[in-house]
Amino acid sequence: MQQLTLEPPYPPRVVFENEDFLVIDKPPFLLSHPTRRNDRPSVLGWLGKERDGASFFLANRLDRETSGLVLVGKDAASASALGRLMEKRLIEKEYLAIVWGKLTCELLEIDAPLGYLGISEENPVAIRQGIRPEGAQAVTVVRPLRSGGEFSLLRAYPKTGRLHQIRVHLSIIRHPIVGDKIYGPDPNFFLRFAAQGWGPDLAEHLCLPRHALHASLLRFRWQGKELEAVAPLPPDLSGFLQQRGIVPPLA
Structure with missing residues (x-):
């Protein structure tokens, strides 16, 4: 049986950015967060490479196959604040x-x-x-x-x-x-x-x-x-x- 390797068909892109967070358009087949083995590409891994090793914090996640918008805090406090907005259904x-x-x-x-x-x-x-x-x-x-x-x-x-x-x-x-x-x-x-x-x-x-x-x-x-x-x-x-x-x- 012929098998296809399912990899992200295009790179992520930054849709919006301010001093507190970014909004990333995630392609399908890209993880939101690195796995424990850390051997597969992810949104956070991509951002770290793009921004010279800076740390980022997910405010929400998408399934690996789901494409679209992911909120990423530039620090833990911003990610937590965004998470609270989600919990209160304000996003x-x-x-x-x-x-x-x-x-x-x-x-x-x-x-x-x-x-x-x-x-x-x-x-x-x-x-x-x-x-x-x-x-x-x-x-x-x-x-x-x-x-x-x-x-x-x-x-x-x-x-x-x-x-x-x-x-x-x-x-x-x-x-x-x-x-x-x-x-x-x-x-x-x-x-x-x-x-x-x-x-x-x-x-x-x-x-x-x-x-x-x-x-x-x-x-x-x-x-x-x-x-x-x-x-x-x-x-x-x-x-x-x-x-x-x-x-x-x-x-």
């Missing part, structure tokens, strides 16, 4: 997602508590989340934008910040994100990918080598000023849409 976030199927609503609020499902015959992936009555509150608002054929582009507005929240919520309404190995057509695809890497068989079922989720906007107040950072849909996702006759948004 507005928007994501773009490509999903299977066509949503017929104009606006949908998904309110479903989430937690770990646990390993079982039905769930082979330890990290997988699902609806748990005793789980943490999780709310996502979804607005469809465009559709064509088997796919739709939508905006997702997470009102809480649970693990894999958008991916799980879209899966439970039967519109999973394209390319999602855990919450897509079969969670066993994740185990096959972990064991064998990416290849034609997975490509046939998943269409994309990563889940089609992009953190496109952050908006919040900082020291009395309204700040907004935007990252347009990256080339792999906009190209996927264009191939299927769906015009991607500018941002």
